[in-house]
Amino acid sequence: MLLVLATVPGSRGAHTAALIAGLVAGVLLLIAALTFYFYWLTTPSRRHSWTASAMVVLAAQVLASSAAALVEPTGDRGIAPWATAVDLLATAVVLVLMLLGGRALPNPQPLLVGIGLGMALTVLHAAGPVGQSLVAPSAATVGPLLITIVVGHLAIALLVARDHNLSEWSRNRLVLTILLVGLAQVARSGAFEGWATDLAAAIGQVGAAVLWASATFVMLRDALANQHRRSIVLEESLLEIESSLRGSREQLHEIRSTIAGTASASRLLDDTSISPVTHARLERAIRTELDRLERLVTQEPPASPGPVDLDATLDVLLAAHRAQGRTVVWEPSGGAAVHARPDDVAEALNILLDNAATHGGTASRVAVTRAADLVEIAVSDEGPGVPPEAREGIFDWGVHGSESPGEGIGLSVARRLVTEHGGTLTLAESDTALGSSFIIRLPAARRSEEVHVRDAGH
Template identity: 40%
Template sequence: MSTTVEPLPVGPLMAAALNTSVVVAALVAAWVLIHSRGVTWWARGRLVVALLLMAVANWIADVAGGGMATAALAGVLSMESALVLCVMAQSLLRRSMLAHEREVQELHETLAEARVAIRHERELLHEVGSTVAGITSATNLMGADQSLPLDRRQRLQHLVDLELARLERLMMCRAEAVVTTTGPVRAEAAGVDLDEIVERLVTSHRLRGLTVHWTPRGLRCAADPDDFAQVINILLENARRHGGGQVELDSLDDDDWVVVTCSDHGPGVDEAVRARIFESGVRASASPGQGLGLGIARRLVEQCGGDLVLADAVSPGATFVARLPKKEMSRVAAHGA
């Protein structure tokens, strides 16, 4: 036998009390939200408005009496409350997406800066290593061969002094780049005596076993002396590693330009990498290098308004041609960009 539980009768007075309790609870909740520090004031304000609208709509529907007008007003207030919540949720989602996009952009910028810094460090180590090798060779020769004529010893000592000074400028340039965060800005080129710089670099590479055929021409060009020295050093180092132990280095006058050619007797540049030989990190599979030098050399030549190209292969070996202006042209600050 089943029993049926009759619902407790709710009179108008009790219904009013219940609805008043709901309103009071809504007001208390609103007060708590207003004083909450875990939510932004923007979100707290909208939550309070939505909560109060829902409470008033509920009170009007149950207490203020029946009728279509009352029901319509309660419905409008409920929809307003829902609309406030929807707009708030949309705004919060949009803000979250914008914040995420900013974080992603900042990460990309940080990664780009890190890549540039790593490239600068690798390029610096590349040039420092080659410079130190030349200094070491000259120092070892002076220490091992006590029978060197005085003039020969003085020339080697002068070579060491000049390369040490260039090494110090390289390190100072790097320190300046770290301080400014934008890279060192070199002074405008005052002009370079090609013979003076090429002679000491040719001597350095001859000490390390490279046969260099070179004849002074008495030419000058508009370039930073250290940049020009680095370009010639890279070309000779590239020829020493890949060129069969011999290289012809020459310069000629071509109207407003000085043209420097460096030709070796090696196997030449692999066709697979020929078109990308000046890109950073590009090298043949059998190359002992890192693929950095030629890209650095081209950038340095371009900074003084010139260009560096790989000549068409017409004989065994590879020929690199650098054109440098005789007079100051458009010059780009050495930012490593």
């Protein structure tokens, strides 16, 4: 506005300056209306959708009336009554939109509704002075029109004040905006003359525009910040749900594997052809696996890490796997022990044995060796091996081949369990085209723990 006043000759008159201020106010009000529309998009409300339409109409009316007055030929006294009549029509339109919002009727396109009505009012402003196709009201009717405009703005302000879906500070600013726009319309009508009237019109329009534009900016900022906080909470909730679901799937994966081995072993107990030694081994395997299954289902607190006899653990697991018709070649290590939780070691080994049977056929091998302070357990199979392109992500959760019958859970769980005890689980490099070998490395039990394990075994 200051730029126009400084550069355009003849713009420094009070009336012209007030009209330029009206143009600036109209632009600001239109920006505020669009900002409120985006606010409505973040917090959808039927009532606020009609408010957004009403604010677009109000902004278009201020902008169109100021522009029409600037291009008005001087000396044409029929324009002020015509502009006042259009102001009254705009006030009625805004009032109707606010009443529709109070009834919570659907308004799926508030922006299009507001722009359409605002363009219609703009055409009416242009039709009076240009074509003289419509009859302008007489100067005597301007007074009643102004009174009606004031009453209409008071009614709109009352409807806004009763909208408790908006915060109190935003309601107060919108009420003041409506009243200032009404004041400017009365001052601009031509019923009052003088620089004070032009100043009141300029202050009313610019003040309303700045007030509502700043308020809608703060409203949109707060709404976006609130949406951001909600998205963070929702993301955290989804992560918790995903973590819980993943834990349930991991637990179900191990329960299903344990039940399969236990069921096969229990069916063999009725076979009279098996030797007493095998029968006793199967009974011990069933008891051990059922105890582990009970701990899985009841989610007992995990036991403290301690010495784990690998020979005893493997003897139980292999009995269950052999009961399912699988061939596993294994030579006892003679007392190798690792420092870990017994159930975690058993679960990791069970996963690797299942994986070998699923992808490598029924024949597999287990080898236990000790090097320095580590114990190495290799589980190998004679299957097709792991393709080079699949080796990198084979331990990722949920990753499995398109033809794989598994869910891509087991190897990820096994690696996690081993890693929690300071160990590693890797896929060994294969020199041959067939077979794969997974190697667990765990810290060896201390010498005193190994003696305790051997004494317990004897």
